[in-house]
Amino acid sequence: MHVTQKDIARKLGISITTVSRALAGYSDVAEETRQRVLQTAQEMGYSPHLLARRLQKQRTDTIGFIMPTLAPRFSDPFFSEFIAGVGNEAASHEYDLLVSTHPPESESEMKAYERAAKGGWVDGLIIVRTREKDERIRLLCQYKFPFVSFGRTNESLDFAYVDEDGETGIKLLTQHLIDLGHRRIGFIRPPKDMMAGHFRLQGFMKAMAENDLPVRPEWIVEGDMTQRGGEQSMAVLLDVQPGITAVIAGNDLMAIGAMHCAQQRGLEVGKDISVAGFDDIPLAAYVKPSLTTLRQPIYEIGRMTCRMLIDLINGRFSHPPQVLLVPQLIIRSSTAPPASD
Amino acid sequence: MHVTQKDIARKLGISITTVSRALAGYSDVAEETRQRVLQTAQEMGYSPHLLARRLQKQRTDTIGFIMPTLAPRFSDPFFSEFIAGVGNEAASHEYDLLVSTHPPESESEMKAYERAAKGGWVDGLIIVRTREKDERIRLLCQYKFPFVSFGRTNESLDFAYVDEDGETGIKLLTQHLIDLGHRRIGFIRPPKDMMAGHFRLQGFMKAMAENDLPVRPEWIVEGDMTQRGGEQSMAVLLDVQPGITAVIAGNDLMAIGAMHCAQQRGLEVGKDISVAGFDDIPLAAYVKPSLTTLRQPIYEIGRMTCRMLIDLINGRFSHPPQVLLVPQLIIRSSTAPPASD
DNA sequence: GAATCCATCCAAAACGTTTTGGATCCACTT
DNA sequence: AAGTGGATCCAAAACGTTTTGGATGGATTC
Structure with a gap:
């Protein structure tokens, strides 16, 4: 199996303790002894048995x-x-x-x-x-x-x-949409119990309130953080009357699913309807149209x-x-x- | 810190060995003793110290x-x-x-x-x-x-x-393109030293050969398995004269990058040029246009x-x-x- | 009563490494 | 010569669990 300190000690005719202390750089081992230990360890392909070390040190690292x-x-x-x-x-x-x-x-x-x-x-x-x-x-x-x-x-x-800071981020994004002229904005929120979704929704509500814009309950739909969830939520939002003109999704995957849904219905994203996400995964720049989003590193x-x-x-x-x-x-x-x- | 078998043994007034054997289900421990051990272990929140166990058993699991x-x-x-x-x-x-x-x-x-x-x-x-x-x-x-x-x-x-079987898969895919009428087909291969790329390229070459179609060296470009690599390779392929009419990318991410490149140049994917990938990641179904690809589970x-x-x-x-x-x-x-x- | 068998328990060793608390030897100082 | 200090080494214990090889006591059989 693998080489142990015991093998090195036996080969050099010294104690296991000295091998251990030499490898660990203890100052009470002679430099010459230390070099012999290091060299032999390398020649024999010694690698510390982490289980033993970690057990002794009471850490798993x-x-x-x-x-x-x-x-x-x-x-x-x-x-x-x-x-x-x-x-x-x-x-x-x-x-x-x-x-x-x-x-x-x-x-x-x-x-x-x-x-x-x-x-x-x-x-x-x-x-x-x-x-x-x-x-x-x-x-x-x-x-x-x-x-x-x-x-x-x-x-x-x-x-x-x-x-x-999802609240600040989504406030920025919502403001961007409002500045573009959007007034009826939908929101695909992450699962209800996810805290990120809570802060992001809050950011959305605050931006809308600060601009004296109403938010109708049916504009807020819950998705599951996947493309599929985004697609399904978008299907619900696109049926709302009067129609929404923009949608913010809680993450990029859901935004991509939402765009797909709109496109399946013959809508042009970035023209008939605007869609934005959150994450800025690399794919966000490569989908068509490229996705407006919030970047987190x-x-x-x-x-x-x-x-x-x-x-x-x-x-x-x-x-x-x-x-x-x-x-x-x-x-x-x-x-x-x-x-x- | 955490509860050990020693703690259980001490509490029950039995040996560590018996605790260990009771927990492990050895038949030479009385059923009554075993139940006492199991119950106490649960009450005390005992969880085996894996480092010790794995060291003894000479496995890391x-x-x-x-x-x-x-x-x-x-x-x-x-x-x-x-x-x-x-x-x-x-x-x-x-x-x-x-x-x-x-x-x-x-x-x-x-x-x-x-x-x-x-x-x-x-x-x-x-x-x-x-x-x-x-x-x-x-x-x-x-x-x-x-x-x-x-x-x-x-x-x-x-x-x-x-x-x-990348060779068989790409043969299928290449044949699909040939059956659609494509004769000048580009191929964005994975990095040269990747074996998957080798087999995939082989499948491409074989399908073309079996259909008596030539393959020009400049139709084969190397990408790096990312969207960016696909985009850059596609830029090279789109400059080739006479123009290729379809491109197979070695994986979906590169295909998505290639589509993006074509679209940036005003080409319509799935009309002016065809693009296909390999993997069938879920996103492949959600990009626009949805991506033809080879599915691996x-x-x-x-x-x-x-x-x-x-x-x-x-x-x-x-x-x-x-x-x-x-x-x-x-x-x-x-x-x-x-x-x- | 002695021998045997079975149920049930346990001490010790082992796994490989680290750390503590020395032990030994040599050189130097008083 | 004796004491001290420093360099350098090492035995033992420890980490927590598993496994081996018993030991013990009671019941049964001869």
């Missing part, structure tokens, strides 16, 4: 990410980019990234969080898509288990998070979230840090002045 | 996936779906999934593979995007380290793989690859299994007869 996988197809480019950010940051700190996949709000999801909270599996968790009364966050706070979430919650729990968010968690694990904060990022409005071809008043 | 992350943005929905498949399958066998992110063919990537091959980190690896003379596969074969790849290589190495491939690896780790094969899946042609609006002969 592992970041856990429990990924909420939607059915029927979980095909969101957000997550590949987020994982890339998390993974690269973890690696630069010599942490491993463990990914566990579960349908959101499932029994198996909660079991995974419990497993983590009980300790010994991972050193900390990254949470995404925070919910109202998020059971996951409650559990982890109860156990005082280290975690950082990408997203806020609606309870007075004190925990570390990175979030985008997904990769950077992944890195930042992970770095914050590692600092938290290592006791580098006296108080949980909380960062709110302001999204950037990216205007493309999917939004234009309404075709008629 | 972990599947490793070293994900090739492209710059500047790694935003490929293929991978979120693939990971979902792998993750769910791993979980159903009580394996953890460790994800390590590295730019393809980087030094850090090779170090990660070496680390795995030396043992003690993960029990087996999943490889994707196999290359010509794939150093990763050579290394793992040399160490006889368990792995399953999604993709083949061009060397006579005997290893387990799941792959799609990404989630199922993830599951299958993982299951195969777990069986391999557990010694369930006398010979490495090799599975070739036939892609399914999905005709949508991006392909149509050429506008003019």
Whole structure:
């Protein structure tokens, strides 16, 4: 099997302790001994057995990410980019990234969080898509288990998070549409219990209110964060009378689904109707018409979230840090002045 | 910290051994003792310390996936779906999934593979995007380290793989275009060293040859598997004289980029020029026009690859299994007869 | 009563590494 | 010569769990 420190010690006629201390750079090992150990370790292909090391040090050096996988197809480019950010940051700190996949709000999801909270599996968790009364966050706070979430919650729990200011972002976007002349604007909100959707809807309502524009209940429809959900919600919105002239979707995938629905009905997006999203995934620039959206730096968010968690694990904060990022409005071809008043 | 078997033993006044054997269901523990142990374990919130268990059992119960992350943005929905498949399958066998992110063919990537091959980190690896003379596969074969790849290589190495039959698939797709009347067909190939690209190009060349159609070298351009790469390759192809009437891209993302490029030049996709891709990511159905492509069941491939690896780790094969899946042609609006002969 | 069998428990060793608390030897100082 | 300090090494314990190889006590059989 694999080479152990015992093998190196035997070969050099020294103790396992000295091998260990030499490899770890302890100053009480002679430089000559140290070089012999390093060389032999390399020649023998020694690689530390992490399980043993981690058991002894009472750390797993592992970041856990429990990924909420939607059915029927979980095909969101957000997550590949987020994982890339998390993974690269973890690696630069010599942490491993463990990914566990579960349908959101499932029994198996909660079991995974419990497993983590009980300790010994991972050193900390990254949470995404925070919910109202998020059971996951409650559990982890109860156990005082280290975690950082990408997203806020609606309870007075004190925990570390990175979030985008969805309210400010959607206010910007709504104002953009209002400035283009739109007055009847639909909103495809994320699932009701998602906190991001709550803030985004709030931003929409505030912008409309600040411009003394009414919002009719039927202009607000719930989607499920996939293209399909966006398409279905758009079908509902396009049946509303009098017709809406613009739609904001809670994320880019839903916006792309909404555009597809409009186009299937013979409408020209960016002319007959305007559509906007949130995320600025790379695909947003490549669809036809290219999508107006709000940009959040997904990769950077992944890195930042992970770095914050590692600092938290290592006791580098006296108080949980909380960062709110302001999204950037990216205007493309999917939004234009309404075709008629 | 967390509850150990020692805590349970102390509370019940029995040995650690009996606690362990009771929890593991050994028949030489009295049923009454077993129930007491189980109940106490639950009441105390006991969760096995996996590091210790895995060290003793000499297994990590972990599947490793070293994900090739492209710059500047790694935003490929293929991978979120693939990971979902792998993750769910791993979980159903009580394996953890460790994800390590590295730019393809980087030094850090090779170090990660070496680390795995030396043992003690993960029990087996999943490889994707196999290359010509794939150093990763050579290394793992040399160490006889368990792995399953999604993709083949061009060397006579005997290893387990799941792959799609890209040659047959692209032959189907090329024939579809030829049947529509296309004679000058461009091909945006994946990076030269990617084996999938090799088979796909081969399928293209064979279909053209079987129909006695010439292939000019300038019709074959290399992209990098992203929208941007597709866009740039399409820009080259659209400058070729006499003009091509259709383009096959090595994957959906490049096809979407290619369509965008054509549209920027005022061409109508599915009329002035036909474009097709490979993958059938969900977005392919939602872009305008919806994309003709070849479907591979990404989630199922993830599951299958993982299951195969777990069986391999557990010694369930006398010979490495090799599975070739036939892609399914999905005709949508991006392909149509050429506008003019 | 002695031997045997069975149910049921447990001490010890093991996994590989790290850390603590020395032990030894040599050189220098008093 | 004795004491001290420093360089350099090492045995043992620890981490938490699993597994091996018993040990013990009671019931049954001869």
